[in-house]
Every structure is written in structure tokens, then in C-alpha cells.
Amino acid sequence: MGSLTQVTIDFEQSHLLFPTLIGGILLTLGLAIVVTRRRRIATAGAYWRGILSRMDRLRLLGTLALTVLYFSLMVPVGDLWPNTGLGFLICSIPYVLATGLLYMHEWPAKQVAIMLAIAVIGPGLVWWLFAEIFFLTLP
């Protein structure tokens, strides 16, 4: 019995010990989940169709697309004026405006003007606070 419980750890391979153990536990738990919920998994199509039908695709996918675009442009734009944080400021203004307009349900001129003002003042204020006052690195 004693030899069964004894463990010798090879230091060179010790980085794999715990991940292997946790991976094994995850596989076992995953199997248990599949076995105990097989009926629910078999009928999962209806569940996902329900989610997709209720989903506001324009706003969800729009948010994701705008966010990916925002993240992708920040560094190239910031590289034009290095160490100023202007990449963040220049990209944040259209991003805040576009997401704000995306989330609005109607676009009356007054509300759009307010959103435009927020899109300029918000990032401007945040840029000034973080880059100029706190001296934090911005893209």
C-alpha cells in the first residue's frame, strides 16, 4: 500500500504534473456532465434556436464588431503620435459615439447631439485625467 501512494517528482517535468491532473479531472467531470445530461444535450438545438431568435443581433454583433475595430485601430493610430495617448483619444470618440447611437432606440436630433457631446467630452476628460494627471500609459 505504501508504495502505491508514494510519488517521486521529476523536477524537469514538474510543470506538467498539476495541469495533467486538472486536465484529467476536467475530462472526467466533462464526461459525467455529458452522461447525466444527455437528454438535455440531445434537445439543445431548441434551446439555442430560442436564444438566437430572442437575440438582438444588430446590437450584439455591432458591439463586437465596433469593439474589435476599436482595439485594432488604437495602436496604429497611437503610433502616429507616440507616447501621447492620442491613439486612445482619437479612436475612443467615434467608438463611444457609434456604440451610443447603436444602443439608442430612436435618433431624435437633440439626443444625437447630446450623444455627440458625450462622445467628445467623455473620452477627452478621461484622456486628460489618465494621461495628463495620473501619467498612465495610454495607446
Add this chain to the structure above:
Amino acid sequence: MEFLSLITPLFLSLVIGGTFVGIIFGAIPGMTATMAVAVCLPLTYSLGLENGMALLLGLYVGGISGGLVPAILLGIPGTPSSITTTFDGYPLAQRGEGEKALRIGICSSFVGGVISLAALYFFAPTLADFAIEFSYVEKFLIILFALTVMAALSSDMLMGIFSGFLGIFVALIGVYDISDGGNGKLRLIPPGTEYWLDSGFSLLPVLIGLFGLAAILDQAELGVPKGQSREDIKIGKGSSFSFSVFKGQFVNLIRSSGIGTFVGILPGVGGSAASILAYSNAKTFSKHPETFGKGEPAGLIASESGNNGLTGGALVPLLSLGIPGDSTTALLIGAFTLQGIQVGPLFIGNNPETWNAMIFAMLVANIAMFVMMYGAIRYFALVVTVPKHVLFPIILMMCVIGAYTINYGIMFDVWTLLIFGVFGWAAVKLGLEIAPFIIGFILGPSAEVYFVKSLESFGDLTIFFTKSWIAGVLWVLILGSLAGSVYMSRRQAKATDADGG
């Protein structure tokens, strides 16, 4: 009393300002105390530990308390911990007694917060002193216990455990750090991503993604519901509030606050469990259980004292063991990390000034919450009308700043925010539980060190059972929590079958 030198006008302004902003976050449906802390985390970078904690603790107390506003006025819980507040608060508001209900909730929140703070002050140092004696074996078992308790109290035990272990697995991505006694080799990294994933995913972008971006994606999926109009708010002019409503509720207040504190101490269990347990206990012990759900002040008292009882309780395991009590306190670990301080059994003893300043900040936050909300509840009620199309873009931008600045400007951290934001949004639909995942993610690297070092030192698996009597007690607790969970889920299944049949 050396900590009094830390109590500066800036410190007090940060606590009070944090509480104010927290109430606003809590009062807007779809925004939570956790999101408030996540968004404001980068601010603490420049503030230092004590001032940063003052801000975050204010946000925490304010955020949990603010949830009662929409719960009562609109029947929509502002935060998950306010679910049971809707049961009796909303019917009261529908009867034109909105202001009275809000004030009952505010007073109960204050009592719950103060009682839990007392528990934190007296219990955390004792637990920390006890935990100092723990070896790697006991520390590993404590983490295992934390995971099993979380899983046991999840809505689905198996998925809860799976989520916790998934969090550990993701945390292991990257190098097995030499500073932790590792061999400095990489693991679990897809080829070609070594440059970015060498140190794995940073904690704070992960947290900001899971609690900031994911919440906004949730709202975007729902079409970003329009804000409420002023006409929707039934605060009830002339509905009189008197402290006499608390007559006969002393036991309920103390019991519910105690339940909230206890649930807070259990690792990874959120405020919704605290308020649900407090509410169901109040109903069970009430002489008139049939009035619950129809505007019974006792239900409102139980719910709000229970969820605010969580605030101090959740800090107990964090500050004494380094294990977060709930999602929001998990974010506080991030603030400590930013300042290069490790929380654990030695924290209170080594940082008595910081510890006392945190207690003082919690006390001021509770008092500020009470004064602001009690005095200006009519104005806070209007917060629910703030349009989300204005708030969400600003929050998204703040999330980016938080992720980018945390490691002095690494763009991969911003992409991490997006990866985990999408993961957090999708995980809920797949039935995964975010709280166990995040606790697993935070504790994963420590669990690895404790496990591997225990085996390297003793060379025998039996050491996890035989090291000390504490190890034995921890195994009893681990198995007890699992057995309790299985028993409860079977009972629930039987009850569901009976209802169905």
C-alpha cells in the same frame, strides 16, 4: 491608532465618493457593484493601497446597497443580491408605499453592513492567526474546500465544480514560475502564442472582461432595454416611514445579518444566496408566512440585512486566507496585486495600519450609504431613468483603460478583456458558473504550488490525509459540503417530480 494618520480628507472623499458612485451603479439595472469595482480599479493604481481601498470599499458597500432602489420601485433587482427585495418591496411600492419600503431597506442594509463589519473586525484576525500555522498541505486543502463549497452552493453542482476546475486550468497557462519554486518551463500554450502567453492571462483584464464587458454584451443581446421614464417610478408621495416598523423585527434583523455574514465567509458564494437564505429563514420563523411576497416589511428587512451582511463577511476569507468571499472581493485581490501586496494569513499582522484603515473605510461607507440614501432617496430613485446608451459606451471605454494600464501598457491585455468578455457572456448560456471559475482562476497558481511542493517534500499522497488534525477536519468539511449538495439536489429533484406529477 497610527492608522489615523492615513485618514486624510482625500481618504474620506474617496470613501464617500465611492459609496455615491456605487449606489448609482447598483441602482441601474444591468450594472452591479462588481462592475463598479472593475471599472474603477485602474484609478487605484495612482492612489496607493489605502486610498485605493477606500474607493473600492465605498463602491462595494454602495453598489450592494443601491440594488434595492430598482428592486423596490421597478421589481427589477439592480444587483443579483436584491432578488428577494423585489418579493415584498415591489408590492409595497405598488401600494404607493415606495418611499417607506426604500427607507426600510436602507435601515436594514445599514444594520446588516455594520453587524458584518463587526464580525470582520473580530473574526478575520483570529482566523488569520490560526491560518499562519498552516503548511502547504492545509493550504491546498483550504483551496479544495473553497472550490467544493462554491460548487455545492452553485445552482448545478457538477457544472459548478467543472467551472472551478476550468478556472484553475486556464490559470495554469504560461510559465511554471521559478519564483514559485517551478522549473521555468512553459505549458498549455498553443504554438506561436508564446510571446503573448508567456505569463498567462493577467488577472485584472480577465476580471474586467468577465464582469464589465460580459455584462454589457448581455444587455446588447437584450437590445439594450430603454431606461425607465419618471412615470414608471412609484415612490409614493406621503407614504410615511416610522422606525416603529422595526418593532418585533430585532431577531429577524440580527439573524438575517448573521446569515449574510456567514454566507459571505463561505468562499465564492454571492449575495443572492445570502438574501435568499435570510429571506427563507424569516419566512419560516414568521408567525404570518402567508403575508410574505405581498408587501411584508419583515421580508424586505431580511433580504436587505442579509445581502449587506455579505459585505463584511466576504472580506473575512480574503484578508485572513487570501481566498475571495465573492466576485467583488475577487476584484479587490486585483487592487492588492496592483500595489504588489499579497493577501493571506500574514496580511493583517504585517499591515495593521492598512487593516484598520480598511475597517474604518467600511464603517464610513456604511454611514455614508445610510445618510445619502436615507436623506436623498427621492433623487437616487431617479437614477433608474439614466439612459444606458450613454453609460455603456463610457463603461466600455473605461474597461479598455483598466485593461491597458494595469501592466504599463500591454495591448494583449486589452484583447484578453475581449476574449474573457465574450467567454463570460457565452459561459452563462452554456451553464458554466462564473463565480467558481474566477475563484479557480485566482487560486489555481497557489493550488499548484501547494500541491506540488507538498508532494516534493513528503513524497507520499497520504500526506494530504495524515499531515495534521486540521487536514482531517478539512476533509470532513470537503466531503460534507459535497454530500450536503447531493442531498439537497436530490430533495429538490423529488420536489420537482412531485410538483410535476
